[in-house]
Amino acid sequence: MCALGEVVHLWQRDIRDDERCGCGARFSQCTFWRRVGALAFGGWHNVDVDRVHYLQAAVERTRHIPRLATAVEAPEEVHEYAEYYTRVYAAAAEVSGARLVVDSSKHSALAHVLRWSSDLDLRVLHVVRDARGVAYSWTKTVQRPEADGSDEMTRYSPGRSALLWNAHNAAFGLLARRGVAVHRIRYEEFLADPRAALTTIAEFAGVPLGDGDLDFLQPDHADLRIGHSAAGNPMRFTVGRLPLRRDDAWVRALPSRQRRLVGTVCGPMLRAYGYPLSAPEAK
Incomplete structure (x- = not known):
């Protein structure tokens, strides 16, 4: 690969x-x-x-x-x-x-x-994350080191992020209905068991894994x-070494008003993907 x-x-x-x-x-x-x-x-x-x-x-x-x-x-x-x-x-x-x-x-x-x-x-891996976590991530200031300057990654308001989250995830669902091979995995599921997730993804992609192909991956790091x-x-x-950890900072850091806004806008699709509408406990 x-x-x-x-x-x-x-x-x-x-x-x-x-x-x-x-x-x-x-x-x-x-x-x-x-x-x-x-x-x-x-x-x-x-x-x-x-x-x-x-x-x-x-x-x-x-x-x-x-x-x-x-x-x-x-x-x-x-x-x-x-x-x-x-x-x-x-x-x-x-x-x-x-x-x-x-x-x-x-x-x-x-x-x-x-x-x-x-x-x-064409095979599409559709990675989904809780819309509230996505919204919080898009509010953060992140430098773009490849630009060698003061450039920053794009930022969106939580309301804008919610609309984009709905649109793009719905578009990938529509792609599957048009006959394209689409495999969906939740970000949170991947972090819970990365090795099992990658094994399933490789099978979906049609790539057989040999002995040692996943030796770079451990439960808590890659x-x-x-x-x-x-x-x-x-x-x-x-x-x-890259630590693997579930990032739930949004549970504490995303203001409750914004959390409710995103939850309301994205509620139907959050439920469809198995996410609770009430904020989970931070881990």
């Missing part, structure tokens, strides 16, 4: 802004990504980033999901946009020797675009090697 990070951001943050790869090197200096670019496009300089941005705006927005989900045939622009991704995936698989590449992009609209690609065996994630959470720069 080869983790690519959030490829949806590769076009701007990496090709254009030359931010840091998960390995620590500038994108333009990373041997892995240079080889991927050469194989996929004859070099990243051949990618028309402005065209990608145009296609992104034209087809890969949450508001486009109903059209993408109900169309009998997708517009040519959808196929053109998906082609950029399939070329990156195929090149990354060849360079890494992996049989599975993992794009951890969180955009549900991108998954709806990719379902139209006949060159992909031992991580250097990776080549193009974009994503700053923890992608972590190498070595």
